[in-house]
Amino acid sequence: MISLQHVSKRFGSDGAPAVADLSMEIEEGETVVLVGPSGCGKTTTMKMINRLIEPTSGSIVVNGTDVLRQDPVQLRRGIGYVIQSIGLLPHRTIAENMATVPRLVGWDDARIHKRVEELTAILELDQELLHRYPGELSGGQRQRVGVARALAVDPPVMLMDEPFGAVDPIVRGRLQEQFLDIQERLKKTVVFVTHDIDEAIKIADRIAILNKGGVIEQYAPPEEILRDPANDFVERFVGSERGLKRLALIKVSEIEVEEGPVVGPSASVEEAIRTIEKHDLGWASVVEDGELLGWVDGAVLEGRREVGEATPRRFSAYVTADSSLRQALDSIVTSRTQVAVVVSEGQRYLGILTLERISREIVS
Numbered sequence: 001m002i003s004l005q006h007v008s009k010r011f012g013s014d015g016a017p018a019v020a021d022l023s024m025e026i027e028e029g030e031t032v033v034l035v036g037p038s039g040c041g042k043t044t045t046m047k048m049i050n051r052l053i054e055p056t057s058g059s060i061v062v063n064g065t066d067v068l069r070q071d072p073v074q075l076r077r078g079i080g081y082v083i084q085s086i087g088l089l090p091h092r093t094i095a096e097n098m099a100t101v102p103r104l105v106g107w108d109d110a111r112i113h114k115r116v117e118e119l120t121a122i123l124e125l126d127q128e129l130l131h132r133y134p135g136e137l138s139g140g141q142r143q144r145v146g147v148a149r150a151l152a153v154d155p156p157v158m159l160m161d162e163p164f165g166a167v168d169p170i171v172r173g174r175l176q177e178q179f180l181d182i183q184e185r186l187k188k189t190v191v192f193v194t195h196d197i198d199e200a201i202k203i204a205d206r207i208a209i210l211n212k213g214g215v216i217e218q219y220a221p222p223e224e225i226l227r228d229p230a231n232d233f234v235e236r237f238v239g240s241e242r243g244l245k246r247l248a249l250i251k252v253s254e255i256e257v258e259e260g261p262v263v264g265p266s267a268s269v270e271e272a273i274r275t276i277e278k279h280d281l282g283w284a285s286v287v288e289d290g291e292l293l294g295w296v297d298g299a300v301l302e303g304r305r306e307v308g309e310a311t312p313r314r315f316s317a318y319v320t321a322d323s324s325l326r327q328a329l330d331s332i333v334t335s336r337t338q339v340a341v342v343v344s345e346g347q348r349y350l351g352i353l354t355l356e357r358i359s360r361e362i363v364s
Helices: 042-049 072-077 094-098 100-104 109-122 127-131 139-150 169-186 197-203 222-227 232-238 242-247 269-279 325-334 355-363
Strands: 002-009 019-026 031-035 057-062 079-083 157-161 189-193 206-211 215-220 284-288 291-296 340-344 348-353
Touching (some): 002 042, 019 042, 019 215, 031 197, 042 189, 072 079, 079 139, 094 100, 100 109, 109 127, 109 169, 139 169, 206 232, 222 242, 269 284, 284 348, 325 348, 325 355
Parallel strands (some): 031 206, 079 157, 157 189, 291 348
Antiparallel strands (some): 340 348
């Protein structure tokens, strides 16, 4: 979808180039994140794709067309663009802001109204916000409107320049999750610039780690970069917690869970005690017809004949097959039982994850 070949940019005739001889390919439907230290050329590279910055040399092809042979205004109207400061027009309503590009390209009112309604649903915006002005919205709401405006004419390519950098960490996390959900459905080709390696790891299909002058030190999926950094620069940039960061990329469904200590309500207390002692965790899960009812220990079972005579204690936290191992690790360290219990819909018991099991993924 996007091809940059031997692209360079020099501001003025003196000094080192901002970007020197950069080449990279971006596949259709892929989210590629550009990261690197300040001044490495990541924003310059992105802006050359829609010619907000003109390249000094090289070629840039988007969707089979050389961008340097296109009218830059028409080019930009066909590429979604989201920036950190959002850039909404303060004197226009939210609906009017979302309709900006469709009006510029000549859509009629009925088509524009339908598209605004679609975008409102996609971005999970309240209908009553459409008649407000940007100054009346929260930072997170304005950012979602900015994304909606960029999607207005359904462009195949989206450029996003630190789009979530101006909101607080909680809102930022929600926006990242919403972005992932939208991308899963729409499959846009996205070039995303950030200075936050954790954000890059979370949202990217591939990450390009840039050094000064736009030099690509490594261009690979997040898991590969964390598992096998190309050089010392990449290793330092990613940080010392590479193993922990990898856990955020691995789903519970991708590894084998342990059955753990399990008893049914009809089991005798003696049988339950043997199960507890065998697994050496101090407790056992109570499962009936596949459904997790809770857990019991020796104290709860004291004076009973069968497990069903006791009231199982509820687990304080669960993870699912879609949870990441990082979420499972958090569940382990915050749980009284010191394990992560894995369930599916309807509290169907799947097994447990222990700290020892997860640690094997960190070092693998």
